[in-house]
Amino acid sequence: MTAPLLTLSSRVRDVWAHPLGRDAATKILMQAGLSRHWVDNPLTGALRLRTLARLGGPFGAGAEFFDALLGLLNTHRDLPAAPARPATAPAWWQEAVFYQIYPRSFQDSDGDGVGDLPGIISRLDYLQELGVDAVWLSPVYDSPNDDNGYDIRDYRAINPEFGTLADMDHLIAELHERGMRLIMDLVINHTSDEHPWFQAALADPASPYRDYYIFRPGKAGGAPPNNWVSFFSGPAWRHYPEQDVWAMHLFTAKQMDLNWDHAPMREDLYEMVRWWLERGVDGFRLDVINYISKPPALPDGNEFVGDLMEFTGIEHYFTGPRLHEHLRELRARAFTPGTVAIGETPGVGTQFAKLLTQPGRGELDMVFTFDHLETPGHTRFDDYRYDLTFLRDYLTEYLTDYGASCWPALFYENHDNPRMISKVDPRPEHRRTLGRLLALIQLTLPGTPFIYQGQELGAVNEPFTDIADLRDVESLNRYADLLASGHGPREAFAQVLVGTRDHARTPMGWTADGGFTTAVPWLPSPSTGARPNVADSLADPSSVLHAYRDLIALRRSHPALTRGEVVFGPKAPGRWRYVRMDDDRTAAFRIELNLTDTPRRFTEPGPGWQVVFTTSGELTHDPGARSILAPYDGRLYARTHLCARMHLCAKMQ
Ligand code: ISL
Numbered sequence: 001m002t003a004p005l006l007t008l009s010s011r012v013r014d015v016w017a018h019p020l021g022r023d024a025a026t027k028i029l030m031q032a033g034l035s036r037h038w039v040d041n042p043l044t045g046a047l048r049l050r051t052l053a054r055l056g057g058p059f060g061a062g063a064e065f066f067d068a069l070l071g072l073l074n075t076h077r078d079l080p081a082a083p084a085r086p087a088t089a090p091a092w093w094q095e096a097v098f099y100q101i102y103p104r105s106f107q108d109s110d111g112d113g114v115g116d117l118p119g120i121i122s123r124l125d126y127l128q129e130l131g132v133d134a135v136w137l138s139p140v141y142d143s144p145n146d147d148n149g150y151d152i153r154d155y156r157a158i159n160p161e162f163g164t165l166a167d168m169d170h171l172i173a174e175l176h177e178r179g180m181r182l183i184m185d186l187v188i189n190h191t192s193d194e195h196p197w198f199q200a201a202l203a204d205p206a207s208p209y210r211d212y213y214i215f216r217p218g219k220a221g222g223a224p225p226n227n228w229v230s231f232f233s234g235p236a237w238r239h240y241p242e243q244d245v246w247a248m249h250l251f252t253a254k255q256m257d258l259n260w261d262h263a264p265m266r267e268d269l270y271e272m273v274r275w276w277l278e279r280g281v282d283g284f285r286l287d288v289i290n291y292i293s294k295p296p297a298l299p300d301g302n303e304f305v306g307d308l309m310e311f312t313g314i315e316h317y318f319t320g321p322r323l324h325e326h327l328r329e330l331r332a333r334a335f336t337p338g339t340v341a342i343g344e345t346p347g348v349g350t351q352f353a354k355l356l357t358q359p360g361r362g363e364l365d366m367v368f369t370f371d372h373l374e375t376p377g378h379t380r381f382d383d384y385r386y387d388l389t390f391l392r393d394y395l396t397e398y399l400t401d402y403g404a405s406c407w408p409a410l411f412y413e414n415h416d417n418p419r420m421i422s423k424v425d426p427r428p429e430h431r432r433t434l435g436r437l438l439a440l441i442q443l444t445l446p447g448t449p450f451i452y453q454g455q456e457l458g459a460v461n462e463p464f465t466d467i468a469d470l471r472d473v474e475s476l477n478r479y480a481d482l483l484a485s486g487h488g489p490r491e492a493f494a495q496v497l498v499g500t501r502d503h504a505r506t507p508m509g510w511t512a513d514g515g516f517t518t519a520v521p522w523l524p525s526p527s528t529g530a531r532p533n534v535a536d537s538l539a540d541p542s543s544v545l546h547a548y549r550d551l552i553a554l555r556r557s558h559p560a561l562t563r564g565e566v567v568f569g570p571k572a573p574g575r576w577r578y579v580r581m582d583d584d585r586t587a588a589f590r591i592e593l594n595l596t597d598t599p600r601r602f603t604e605p606g607p608g609w610q611v612v613f614t615t616s617g618e619l620t621h622d623p624g625a626r627s628i629l630a631p632y633d634g635r636l637y638a639r640t641h642l643c644a645r646m647h648l649c650a651k652m653q
Helices: 012-016 019-032 049-059 063-075 117-122 124-130 165-177 196-203 263-278 303-309 323-334 350-357 388-404 420-424 428-444 473-484 489-499 534-539 544-557 640-645 647-652
Strands: 098-101 134-137 154-158 181-186 190-192 237-240 245-248 255-257 283-286 340-344 366-368 448-452 566-568 575-581 587-594 600-603 609-614 626-629 634-639
Touching: 012 019, 012 049, 019 063, 019 303, 019 350, 049 063, 063 303, 117 124, 117 165, 124 544, 154 165, 154 263, 165 181, 190 196, 245 255, 263 323, 323 340, 323 350, 350 366, 350 388, 388 566, 420 428, 428 448, 428 544, 428 575, 428 587, 428 634, 473 489, 534 544, 544 609, 575 600, 587 600, 587 626, 609 640, 634 640
Parallel strands: 098 134, 098 448, 134 181, 181 283, 283 340, 340 366
Antiparallel strands: 190 255, 237 245, 566 575, 575 587, 587 634, 600 626, 609 634
16 A cells, blocks of 8 residues: 655645554654644644645745655555554564663673673573563674664673683673573764774775765865764764765764665674574664665755754655665565564654565564654753653553554663653652662563663662763764854763763662772763662562562563553543453552652442552552552552463562
């Protein structure tokens, strides 16, 4: 099924019927704080794009914007298939709980202040006891570390700071021994400029490797080939004056974009992927995989779209023209059956996500999309309180629409984002309850949960005090940009501090005095000692860590929490209620949540239900009574007859 070609004579409702059009409209409506009723009511739905272009002109969204939009929509005319319940048994990755390790910060074994593979191996019992089934390892390949390993110099070697290939084999074997799986980070949108391919390409314009990358002459007057900007400040082009040529880099000036239109380059990547799978890796998380296809003409980006999406040029490559084709080829040629492919897909909305992950399309198994990570109208660097009722509304819609035909990945944190607790409510007195509430939500919704290291402890943002404390290239570049544009050092630091990725990268807290390293850690963590740590959390049954352990065990003990349907209750201010259904379509679990910092009234489930977990730890249940949910309180009820077989109920008796 394909969408019709759209023109300026098309109507708003035609855009809404188009997957990328609906994603774009949803994004605009969300940013403007408007409901979808603005688009799907008959009056606005009948407006022609030509009329909108006239109205939008004075605001920068005139004919040029609509041309850019139409270009984008007409490049992707596939329509998602109608929802269908899969007939097959769930795949391992659908029943798994994943845990992301940021190797640099997990466990140092050799006293150099940097985490490493032997360190990870020494902590596998911890992960097993937590109950995780699979580990996602951020990059450990050989790298000059301009972007902490996301700039790969040699795909087949391990960064000596982290260990050796033998350590990697050992890690894979140790995980498999425990019945756990390992996925690696696959960074194949770009390589380091120190990768031998780039070195060869640069040394000789006639080199067979020249076409592995995107080299272009500049525009007249010494400007870069187009106006695209890098995610990490400045233009997306690096100038090589000796040859007066530019090379594309969407990330740092040492992360050179690969040219996916060049078949020999793709072949080399596939061979590398197969090499890792043969070593026993169970799949990959594919870094910015939706950026791999760029239109060969590399046209300028539209400024209005650039402002809306934060980065000029992005409309040309976030769903590039050959993306689906490349993904299918990658999947078919490089992946083996039973391995998992999880795409990191920034900027992608719900409808396009379906086109990337619907079963049978042969592309990806799951995607990480990011629209839920900031309350609409905000970016990561805004100092604001994240509203959990937005998460409720977003996920209710996403899990209903996307979840009807695809398998969601559930996450709030990773190595690129500040800690979720700090975003929602940084007051220390709420840390524990909020941490347990987030665990309850993530482990009872349908989809595969991804826990980011430290999240299970209720980790919060680090109180860095000075730019000298930070290491992340994005933060340092942003700080320099802010100074250059006239901000004072204090103001610039304050802004960077809000969104810095280093909040997520501080060393894992193992004991009250750290336990990560015997040396000075690579990233200062001024709050060591005051931060939640594993040893204290294990000793305290009401800790966030115990909530994760209990809920993971509960999830494993009853299939309704993994493959059961979800039914969302009617919306009530500040509250969220949903049930997970058993195979016989009766409700097996009921979840009642207070998403705010004020008490909320609710009605307890009647007889036949038993409370099995609460964020407060208090387990009284007065069937059918009007009760109070304390701030950030969450309660999980199970059908009494199910309790006999379940871990948590057993624990209570
Ligand atoms: O942090 C961001 C920049 O504002 C995100 O947009 C992030 O760069 C984006 O999600 C892509 O992230 C991935 O690729 C980057 C790497 O720096 C991130 O750590 C990685 O997760 C480039 O490889």
